Structures are given as structure tokens and as C-alpha cells.
Amino acid sequence: MKYNFNEIEAKWQKYWAKNQTFKAVNGSEKPKYYVLDMFPYPSGAGLHVGHPLGYIASDIYARYKRHQGFNVLHPQGYDSFGLPAEQYAIQTGQHPAITTKDNIATYRRQLDQIGFSFDWSREVRTSDPSYYKWTQWIFIQLFNSWYCKHAQKAFEIKELITYFEETGNGNIDAVCDDNVEVFTAEEWNAYSWEKQQDILLKYRLTYLAETEVNWCPALGTVLANDEIVNGVSERGGHAVIRKKMTQWSMRISAYAERLLQGLETIDWTDSLKESQRNWIGKSVGAQVKFKVVSNEVKEAPELEVFTTRPDTIFGVSFMTLAPEHELVQQITTPEQKEAVNAYILATAKRSERDRMADVKTISGVFTGAYAIHPFTQKLIPIWIGDYVLAGYGTGAVMSVPCGDERDYAFAKHFNIPIINIFEGVDISEEPFTDKQKTVIGNSDFLNGMNYKKATKRAIYELEQIEQGEGKTNYRLRDAVFSRQRYWGEPFPVYYVKGMPQMIDAAHLPIKLPEVEKYLPTETGEPPLGNATVWAWDTNKNEVVSNDLIDNETIHPLELNTMPGWAGSSFYFNRYMDPENQNDIASKEAMDYWKDVDLYIGGSEHATGHLLYARFWQKFLFDKGVVPVDEFAKKLINQGMILGTSAFVYKINLEFKLIYTIKPLPETILLNYAQPFGKVKEQDGSVDSNYLVSKSIYESYKGTNPSIDTLTFVFDFNKEYWKNRIMNQVLENVEDKQVLNFYDVELELNNFNLKPIHVKVQYVNASDELDIEGLKSDREFGEDYKDAEFILEDGVYKVGRDVEKMSKSKYNVVNPDDIVSDYGADSLRLYEMFLGPLEQYKPWNTAGITGVHNFLKKLWKLYADDNGLKITDVAPTKDNLKTLHKTIKKVQEDIENFSFNTSVSTFMIAANELTAQKCTSKDILEPLLVLISPYAPHIAEELWSQLGNSESISTAPFPEFDASHLVESSKNYPISFNGKTRFTMELPLDMSKDDIEAAVLANEKTQEQLAGRTPKKVIVVPGKIVNIVG
């Protein structure tokens, strides 16, 4: 009986599919456990070995939990709306739905052959109307909701309307736009319908607003902040400009505080939580109003600033406004007007990127105006400076140079006085920014107070004189929710008199219309503008032809679509009950599954998907749709698998031909106006077609060898090259006869070795290149057919380097190849064996023989050429010790997500049991359950060979019995001054004194001491003996 992995794996994959082995049951008696992977975008390239890493880890965990008796939900699906399919559609005209369907089929085939225990009956696809019906439904709920700051919760917009009708908006504590006017109930009721709708938009949790967006002309769409990297689009690297557009936005800022607080309740990685905290960017402080004195304005305006240090209010020596601040034009004095305008112009010209890159240059201009200090009544000069950002806080700062780095630098640069308000601190060289050690002085009623007390008091005093109040600011901005794309969820929105209206949820889904072209229209509208059947009939409640639009009963539909993160923000809830027609999932299903127990995915989603999904979850929780307000208890980021690229090294030669010319006939003399005997140089550059092996590359790289040493590198024929280059020169001369070379010398002008990527498939475990394989490659064979490979020790060694896996680097390894050569179990084990899950690590196919050999060895423990070798013989002490040692370690490892070390543990177990010649069923049967989560196919096969008729997947995990690991003696390391010199076998129950006596009596101890008397003997029973002296 041989280990025929291909046969076994196909057999069990078929068995699992047929028997629905991994189907999760809603409402089982068993405790639930929900293991989720971030679902993939099905790209056209298919999977490479890096993609399944997280899926293998989560699969091991899911299978382990089944052995532990849990009812495990482990679903998979596709985030199938997205740009690549649309771009492909633009290029080829093929409908993205078809591309997507094909890609999904490839993904499914690839995933299936790795043997995942997914419950495929629950698969979701975000681009499926039966799924995006719910994305649209949630959008409608958001539109119909507002957020009450007081209750910290979302409520129905109807309640808000009632409130407006009865009391106006004067006392409402709601999250809304900054520019909402105050109105009474009478005023509200008198407003036109349009006006009311317009006001309500300022309160809705998703709203339409003119926003400055990141417009990418090349992609024809708006990008979210996190879709821009270094000022260019993340996808494609195109330029991005700021542009005003009417867009749907999500009022995520309403949830800023809860998103921040919620982080305390979830077990996510610290680095991820930290990124979210930074992104939310909470700062607590005060909003302070300063009166402005200005000759230019009759009624003195007020300048509002936000500060986190109200305790330092007596240290204010100037104010700084962002150049874009609206007060700037009002308050600037005529004398300063010119300078101020010049400065504003200069900063406006500087691009966003310049401003970011150039942080050190201090610039600013005095406006000529002054503000009045609320307590001292002293005049404070008002400056403008581009270190103050218009978009944060109020766009204005009270500058306290003694306590802030930038204010200090600004004050020093412009010679503005610096007031010291800290007791016992020297600020002549640098500001004092340590809040904790702060003792305020020189500050009237704040004197002697620490940061905390002074802050509280300052806010209190400001409130008394009505010139300020405590305030918390967040950096988190509302999220733009419109995309000018075809392949995304359509909005369930039509427009009446320019005002957005929601389609009744009963008529969902609103399906994507067919279009001829997937590009924006000629008038610059999004691709849906190409649709001819894209109007809403409010009588029939269906989508009808645009020709029928009468703006009475038939209205135009929204042309934007939703962004990529819409569909992924609640999918984890849909898996709980994916077929449900009436709800995202039934209440029973949600109450049973509640939340994700373990979520595995990449850290690149830290501030995108993972923040938006938390936001929607909290909203749905407020609406009573979901039972918990955090969707994932624990989250692990898997690292990336990198490729190990392979290089060959091509010699590039640049020759210099030095020749002396005889006198030439007159016609030519014009061209070669050189006297007889003059040396002329002619360069010749040659692509050599010689490829050198790695060590030759290393010894010649960067050197400048002479032409004669080249012969040592390879079979270099100087005469041949000389002639070749001379012919090259001659080709440039019209009449060949007239040229007579008198003396010619060839020299090497430049020599370099160029590394070239080659396909990693042609490299073996010893980094040797399969030259014949490369030459017969379908894609690149031509390039190398005539190449001369210069070997070292009879072989060609390639250079290696770790890089991101990518097609262009020819280091992509396809799991299909690995599965057919070594099997899915080997692939699964090897991906885990590579190293810790969260770490970035290189893939090197050569190493897979290690785990593959282990599986073969494991198989041999159970079966040989004569069939099964298992017996009912009682296990030996050693057998039991090996088994229980393994149980303990593997269980600990799985629970700590340390999958790499358990693979080692299995190897050790197999090595030991082989050495022990173990055939005992009592040992080998439980061992299979231990291995089953990692290598499920071989485990199922041997399990059934042992006579089990049920799948191994729900067999109970073996119980650890510590009694088998109890030892009677220990091989003590005996060290002298901390250095281990020898070991000694001693009973574990021996007393400290007896151990000391036994060790000192040993002749080796005496040898080591060489007559010296030990000063001290440290005995740690069961661990070590250390002799000092």
C-alpha cells in the first residue's frame, strides 16, 4: 500500500462534498464557533501559493474546533464587485458579470483542491442581486436615520421630523453638518418640501453633499483617502486632484467615539487597534472664542480656536490662522494686505505633496490684526501660517510657544515674544511639552495647578465668561460613498426635483442596468448614464425606460454606484442565514451565531474594511437588526508569503576600437578630417549572449577587468570580436575600399553583469538551473536558445533574492502545481511550516520535500507493501510518552495560533514512533485526529483504513494525560560559572543537598574545579546545577 496522495485527496474531497460533512447547522445543541476568512476578490490571475495561507490557518482552527465538539460555521464567498473586471470590460466589451463568474469558477476549483472545510452551501457573492438587495436595504436604513449625541445611538428620521414639527431644532443634540441654521417649529412647518428635504440631508446618516473629493481623471472616479498612496491612486498610480462634486457620504464621524471605545472590548492585534485609534484621532480640549479688534471691521468678529491645552491659555502670544481661513480677508489691515495676499497665493500654488514633504521650512505672515485675550484683555497679534490646516478643528490655533514645538519654532523664527507659564522650567532653548510634569505659573487663577486641574479650571472660567467650552475633536472624516463606476451596487435612489428619494425596501433589489459601454458618458456622467432603461416609475414601482421620465410619476435614477467596501461591511452577518428572503438573517440565526469568534485576514484592511464594517455593525445594532455591536471578537493578521526570485547574469560588453588610419582620398577626408597617424576611437557595445553562474558573477561584479582576463571568464575570442566590430565600423562608411586600417587594437571599455529574472520553476533545491528546461520554455525559450551558459563546478547556479510574488518577477508559484506534485496535505503543512502566521516569509518550493517526506514516513507507520501494519498490541511507556507529549504541544500550539511549531512536533512524533517501531492502534489512531486539522486527507484515509466508517472530522480530540510524561530522573546540566560542562543523570525526587553532594562527588566536577573550592553551589531541582568558584 503506497501513499498515493492524488488519489486519496480526490477521494475525500468528493466524499466531503457528497456528504456535506462541513455543513453548519443553525440552532444546534452544540456550542457555536464562527471562523471567518476575509473573502477574496476573484481576480483573473487565480490563486498563487501566498493566497491560501490565512485560509489554511483558519481551516486548521475550524477543524480543531469540530474535534472539540463545537458546531463550527466556516463559510466562504466572494467580494465580487470591483475594478479589474470593469477595466477588462472596458477593454474587451465582455460583461463584468461573465468575467467574474469565470474567475469565481477558477477560484473555487483551486480552493476545493486544497481541501478546505468550508460550508459552501452558504456562499455569498456581493455582486449577486439577492445579496446586494441587503446592501441597498442597509443604505435605505442609514438614509432614514439620524444620530442622537445624547443617547449615543441612531434613531428613525421620522422621530426627528416630528420633533422639528413640534419644537424646531434649537434644542436637538444631533450629529449634523456644521452649517445647519436654527429654526422653530413654525418656521419648519412653513418651509417648502425641498427646503425640508435639504435640511434633513444634513442630519441623515448617509447624505448627499457637495464635497471636495479626490478625483482621479485617469480612472474617471472618486477615490477614498485610503485608496490613495503617496498622492497617486493605489491602483495604477494615476494622478489625483481635488474637485468639488455632489456625492453620497456616510456619517461615520457620528460613531467616532463608539468606534474608539469598542476597541477596548475586542481581541484584535495591538498594531491594528493602534492604526484605528490614529485614524479616529481623538483629541480632548476646548473651543475658545477670541474677540478680534480690527479697524477694518465695524463689528468685531470672533475667532474660534480649538486647543488641547486650555491650561496654557495665559501663554498665548499669537494666533495663527490657516491661509484659507474665512476671517483672513476681513481682518487683514491695508498695510499687510499685499504681504498676506502674496503669501496666500504662494501657499495655494504649493501642492499638497510639497507641503507635506517640506515640514521644516517655517513660513507665515502677520495680518496686522489683533485678538483680545479673554482673561488678560491684552492684545495678541494674529498671523497666518500654512502649518495650520484649514480642515482640522476650526482652522485656527492659539499659539503657545512655550508649550508647543511648532509654535515655538514659529515664534523664534519671527521674533515673537515667548511667555513662560511653567513653574521651574527653562524654555530658552526648547519648549516644555510634558503634560504630566506641568506646573502652571504666571497664570492668574491657574497658578500652581497641574495639567489636569488647570485644564478643568480654565474651561470652567471660559464658560463663565461665555468665551469657550470643553470640546472633543476627531480626525475621522465622513466617508464618501459614491463611485463613478459600473461594476458596483446601484443606489436604491431616484430624484424628485433634484431631491433624493429612497425606493421602498419592498421593491429591492434594484438590479444593475445593461449598458453598451462601461466608460463615463460623453457629458462626463458615470457609466450608468449610458443605460437607457434607468428610470423609476413610482406607480408601477419598477425600473422603466428613460424615455418615460416625466418628473411626475417617473423619475431619473441615481447614476453612481457604491464603493467596494459596501458589500463587505456586513457579509459576516449574511453567512448566518444566506438564503433568507425577508431579512439579512433571521433573528434566531443571529442570536445563535452572534459574532465571528475568529477572523483572519490581511493587515492592509486596518483602516478600510475593518473600520467601515465596525461602523455598519454598530448602526445595525442600534436599529436592533443585529444582536452585538462588534462583529468580530478576535482578529489575526496573516503575513504575506513572498517569492524567492531566481537570476541569471548576462555579460554586457562595451568595446573600444583604437585604430590608426592611412591617408585617405579627398572625398573621404571631409568626413575623417584627421591627419595621418592620429588615433581615433570608435565604441562598440555588444550584447554578449553569455550568461555566467552566480559565483562568477559575485567575483566579477563591480570589477573592471582587462580584455585579457576575460578569457578566464569564458571562451573569449579576441580576434573574432575585433573583426566583428571592425565590420560594424565599416558599415558606416560608404566606400569600403577607401578605408585601410593601419593598426587596430581592441580594448574593453566597459564590462558589466546584468541580473535577469528567470522562472523559478527551472531551479532546483540546490539553486541549480535546469538549462535545457529553460531553453525549451514556451515563453522564453527563444531568448536562451543560443545563449552560452558559463558554469561553475559543472553546474549553473542562479542568484536568489526575496521579493513580493509577482508575475513580472517570474517567482509566482501556482498551488495547482504543488498540489499535483506533492498533494494538498503537503501544501497545507508546508505553508504552516514556513514560519509564524503573522510574519512575512519567503516561499521556496525546494523545502516542501521536508514535509512531504514526513507524510510518507507517517504513512509508513500505518502501512507497508503488505498492507496495514496496525496491531492491537498494548502501547509501551515510550509510545504513550510520545503521544501525550504531542497532544499537549499541538493543543497548546493551535490555541496560540503557532501552527509552524506543531508541524515540527508531528515530525518529531513520527520520527520517534518509527524508531520505537510502534504499531499500536491505541497510539496511532488518536495521532490521526491530532494531524487531521493540518493534513485532513491522509488522516481521513488512514482513519477509514483503521475501520472507522464515519469521517474523522468530528472525532473527539484526544485527551492529554499528564501521568505519561512523569519522569523519574533528569539529565542535569552541570555548569561552572554559568557554562555547561557536562551532564549528570539524577533522580528527580532527590533533595537539593543530595544533588549538591552527588555533583561535587563526581570526578568530572573535581577535574573542572582543579583544586579550587566552590564559593557557592546553585541547585534548581529539575532544571540545572551551577557551581560558582
Place this chain on the structure above:
RNA sequence: GCUGAAGUGGUGGAAUUGGUAGACACGUUGGACUUAAAAUCCAAUGUCCAUUAGGACGUACGGGUUCAAGUCCCGUCUUCAGUACCA
């Protein structure tokens, strides 16, 4: 700059609360089997010195705590990731 993670043989990586550094693999070398190759099995494999016995040095670098430090403390350097004047 700030935040977070990391730095151990030729390579991937092990090492519980400080207690025999380098488990387990890959690679390399030698050997067995074979006409040969593959496969398989056995042995060696951190560096240096030494014929051996043995010794010295070794976890990025420099200090420190300790009987004992990869592990704890202080400082420095490097790499990767995130972030960008947030008042």
C-alpha cells in the same frame, strides 16, 4: 519625526515563568543500496583553534542586573509596516 513589529547558522525557523542556544526542516559533505539515476536509509554539519582530548568565541551593536541573559533593564544601529504639520 511619531507609532507598531522585528534583527538567532549557508537558508526557513525553534527555544514555557531567565536555566544545556540552534529543536524541526531545507541545503551541503561523506557513506550504504544501484550498471546508473531517482527514491530510500545512515552519519556529520554555528564559527575559529587543536591530530585527538579539549578549548575559545557566538542570538544586530555597546553597557548593566543576575549564580545564570536570545529572554530582564538602559542606550545605539539597521530592516519592514503604518502614519504625516491634528493644535
